[in-house]
Amino acid sequence: MKEIFTGGSSGAPPAPAALAAKVRTLAPSMTRSMQRVAEAVAGDPAGCAALTVTGLAELTGTSEATVVRTARLLGYPGYRDLRLALAGLAAQQQSGRAPAVTADIAVDDPIADVVAKLAYDEQQTLVDTAAGLDTAQLGAAVSALAAARRIDIYGVGASSLVAQDLAQKLLRIGMLAHAMGDPHLSVTNAVLLRSKDVAVAITHSGSTGDVIEPLRVAFEHGATTIAITGRPDGPVTQYADHVLTTSTARESELRPAAMSSRTSQLLVVDCLFVGVAQRTYETAAPALAASYEALAHRHSPRSR
Amino acid sequence: MKEIFTGGSSGAPPAPAALAAKVRTLAPSMTRSMQRVAEAVAGDPAGCAALTVTGLAELTGTSEATVVRTARLLGYPGYRDLRLALAGLAAQQQSGRAPAVTADIAVDDPIADVVAKLAYDEQQTLVDTAAGLDTAQLGAAVSALAAARRIDIYGVGASSLVAQDLAQKLLRIGMLAHAMGDPHLSVTNAVLLRSKDVAVAITHSGSTGDVIEPLRVAFEHGATTIAITGRPDGPVTQYADHVLTTSTARESELRPAAMSSRTSQLLVVDCLFVGVAQRTYETAAPALAASYEALAHRHSPRSR
């Protein structure tokens, strides 16, 4: 047994540029002093890359051990590798001009600014999410879904919409997918799942009981379980065979967390869907075409 | 007295990216074994960045001392700094390679490409939507919503999720908003709307009868009507006081239109929400705080 913080997130390879995102994702599970280190690192990659362990420890008013621990948590074997990644990040930032529109939304912002800021933030969320997605986990999840007999998807609150979105899409390519909002229904259905089935839990916080419970039941009945969450260390991952991490953007008073987490979740869901559609192309393509055809009749005659 | 090669080239600061050039310039003045090192470094920055002094020495069949000497000659204080520069260079090359993923998604694309392409496309959709949004219309729509007594939102199919999203958000800041999926319910409720009320129709095609009909009824009963559509010339705009245009990205077999239209619609919905929250800040802020507080109790105790 080595240290307390050995795992970091699931066997993710050292992140290249998704560092700021990773910091935000993991920040809640960090201790105070580790947060200080993470903050310094995310705030000034170039500056920190120039420092030794000791230097960074002094700068943040912590100890060398803490710096190393933070590096580990972020997914690197040690500080040396974090430092290399930092240098890379700095170089990237150097070449790509920083837009610097990162400012928060204020109460008196003109509407045009609101549009610009929201669009920018959601873009950022997409970049972070894409960078932070573990493609191995994603691939495994896709395989499981593609081979599934039945798919149950759990999500409450804002995540319930994402669950519905995934269910709708999968249904359209002929998979038996159901989005479950009601916790009771979720659990009573979860007991019916078997090894050929897949259960998906969607929760930003990673600790939504109403969603964890059905996933646990599904897990214990032998179904393959997938968690889509912003907290890869949250309780939900306990019962998840595959964990897909969504990114966490900083939130504020006027922009609740639900906004960016939703964007992030939807991207993951889209990736799952396209992945499954690829694997089941033979049946998916005609199904998509058929559903498109069916919809045409619901529209009034085209104008123009 | 230190070493023979201390100066490097004229007192230049550590080179950032012009490393290959520097290697070529200085190659003639290098000894045989140093040339081997320089060559390896210039040929595979990423690979060399992963090696320690000893590793690079072995790889080039030289000694550690030679590696350090080469680093010095290239203008760095030591190997450590050369390594950092190498990592930066590798990251730059990496990122420079990215933008070429604009192509369509193919059936046999590896999962990593799928992620990159989807993220890129959704980003593009956001940019397009933000650019195409009429801020005057948006402002007017926000005003109407902020002053509304009651808000009905119509959307079917994929758009029904967007409708629900908007309704959820508005509810959280204390507005009486309802998402209507069922066409019959929509119409029967629409007849109840009066001039202080607002009806919102969300339809990508702009010609979804199930959504147009309730909007028409609301319009004729004197309610303020808003249409969120990708077809500003579609039938739905006939009955809309304010039209908010979403962007239409090209779709393909594996990526149905629903995907990008959803992203686009959600951005518009977010703008509406933030706009309304700004106008009603006095009541919205405490309401948001309260709903946040209420949710906290639905979560299991934090893991850590």
Add this chain to the structure above:
DNA sequence: CCGCCGGTGAAAATTTCCTTCACGTTATTG
């Protein structure tokens, strides 16, 4: 043949990094 000199690497010296362990703090339970 001898001595000098640049090039080179083995090994020592040093810096940097990592691990262990004990102490203080905070949460938890009776």
Add this chain to the structure above:
DNA sequence: CAATAACGTGAAGGAAATTTTCACCGGCGG
């Protein structure tokens, strides 16, 4: 509210990297 356990933290020692020192080797001119 006290007792206890778990956790976060940094100091110090140990490991690994980097840097320096130094002796050797081979060639060339005297």
